[in-house]
Amino acid sequence: MASEPVSDRDLVNSLWAGDTAALATLYDRYSSMVYTLALKMLANPAEAEDLTQEVFVNFWQRRQYNPDRGSIGSYLATYTRSRAIDRLRVSRGRATILQRFQRITAASSRSANPVDHATQQEQRQHLRAALDQIPPAEREVLEIAYFQGLSQSEIAAQLGIPLGTVKSRCRQGLLRLRSLLEHQRS
Structure with a gap:
């Protein structure tokens, strides 16, 4: 008889207790959802992969998730969305500065x-x-x-x-x- 899958709550408790294998299980369960959301928002596979890794590392290191406040899937989706928006803001700022620099450079070449x-x-x-x-x-x-x-x-x-x-x-x-x-x- 197959054993019951471990609940997300139990995995989080195990992770906070130092069991890094619990993070691997959570990653297996939710990385596809996180990656898909990141890819939809960022439209760049490499950035989406990078963000997926960042989300799980931050989840593990920061320990801000509270199982009493909602599902881990909802937390990860919200966190991914927030980080993706931050990246989009940074890239827009970077693009603006780069455009300004290119205008200055192009103007100086004429x-x-x-x-x-x-x-x-x-x-x-x-x-x-x-x-x-x-x-x-x-x-x-x-x-x-x-x-x-x-x-x-x-x-x-x-x-x-x-x-x-x-x-x-x-x-x-x-x-x-x-x-x-x-x-x-x-």
Whole structure:
């Protein structure tokens, strides 16, 4: 006679007690749902895989799930959706900064009259000044991402730091840079 499957609640209790095999079982049960949701929102298989791993690692490390407040499936879906939205915000911010940089670069490659040249020079100075005001660790990650074109995983490997550290430095750096550039405009 086959044994009854272990409940999610029992698996979570086992995980919190240090049984990492419980995480593997939870991953087997819910990773497909998490990945599918992440893929629908991010429209990028590599990002969806990365987010799926992040969701389960954070679930294990942060221990914020309370079985008395709802099912683990609902918790993971909500958490995945929230993290996917965060990633979309960051990528939109990154795209905005990259577009701004590309406009400045493209404009400087065209022959410009003296007024255009002065404006472009001023924009480059504003961007450089804003970059110089953010913390060096955040600036380094952003410069590698935008000027060398490396992915966050590649940056983590190059710098020898965890991927999560690269992600948080990127996010914080972009937020600071956006704020500084908006402040310079006003």
